[in-house]
Amino acid sequence: MSCIKEEMFSKACKYAINAMIYVASLPEGMQRAGLKEISKAIDSPEAFTAKILQQLVRVELLSSAKGPHGGFAIQGDPNTITIAQVVAAIDGDMIFTGCALGLKKCSEDHPCPVHHKFKAIREHLTGMLLTSNLKEIAEGVNDGKSFLKY
């Protein structure tokens, strides 16, 4: 027993976010990328990434095409797709709604000992994720202001 980890999101979710940002950052006209290209761009395990992309296709955040020149593209408007949607698709909404201490019935009426303290954090986090759209974030990458790997 020697835990040294626990971060905000699962690895699957991180790969999903990174992949979505990468695809969103593709130049106009050629907005389709294959699995190999994506997992190379975000430095993620290829086969595992494939599974995650499948999930994103299922929830219609991505569209996919088989065959030569196939691959994945953002489905919908990158301007209105938020990181919150990607997180919800992969990790579910526990990060937005779950009790920090794991109480099943934690609420205003029956709060856990840190309920009110975490409420503010959650609202801050949720608000940020809801207002972070793919387009804006992908632009940072295209401008060389932020990075998808290392």
Add this chain to the structure above:
Amino acid sequence: MSCIKEEMFSKACKYAINAMIYVASLPEGMQRAGLKEISKAIDSPEAFTAKILQQLVRVELLSSAKGPHGGFAIQGDPNTITIAQVVAAIDGDMIFTGCALGLKKCSEDHPCPVHHKFKAIREHLTGMLLTSNLKEIAEGVNDGKSFLKY
């Protein structure tokens, strides 16, 4: 593949926080509780909780005594022990310092695409955890204002 979880802390960490709060909430004079009592109070698996309490003893957040009337007590001043310390002891400091998207070298110079957005959240979270002391939180439990289980 059907993830539906991911919360802020590991279960181990949640049990640790709850256990610390419970022990801190014990009445003056009798501030020692056994494993059974603790895991019943916080509704956690007994044997697993034992391992976590051991860790907390090792990092000297708890003291322990064997034999009849043995058990666990807060080591030090509950007024100055913070939730941040408990989290760091069990989950490490990734929650405070790690990159949200998992980049190894994420920094101001080489930021991930959401680095700046998460910075504020992290600071908010860290500040809150650093200023939440056991004493204050345990009082809420003693006053019947908050709950350790269900």
Add this chain to the structure above:
DNA sequence: TTAAATAAAGACAAAAATATCCTTTAATAT
């Protein structure tokens, strides 16, 4: 129409987190 490219799907493997059980050690009380 066939070959090549690519995603989808399913089975499987490895690693980590969670959880249990059993034995040992230490303290207390009789």
Add this chain to the structure above:
DNA sequence: ATATTAAAGGATATTTTTGTCTTTATTTAA
């Protein structure tokens, strides 16, 4: 001293998450 109580430690089991591999299905291009 001895029996009892309770934590410590170690081995093992289960579940979840992460990751791989192989086959199938679909599309494109020659």
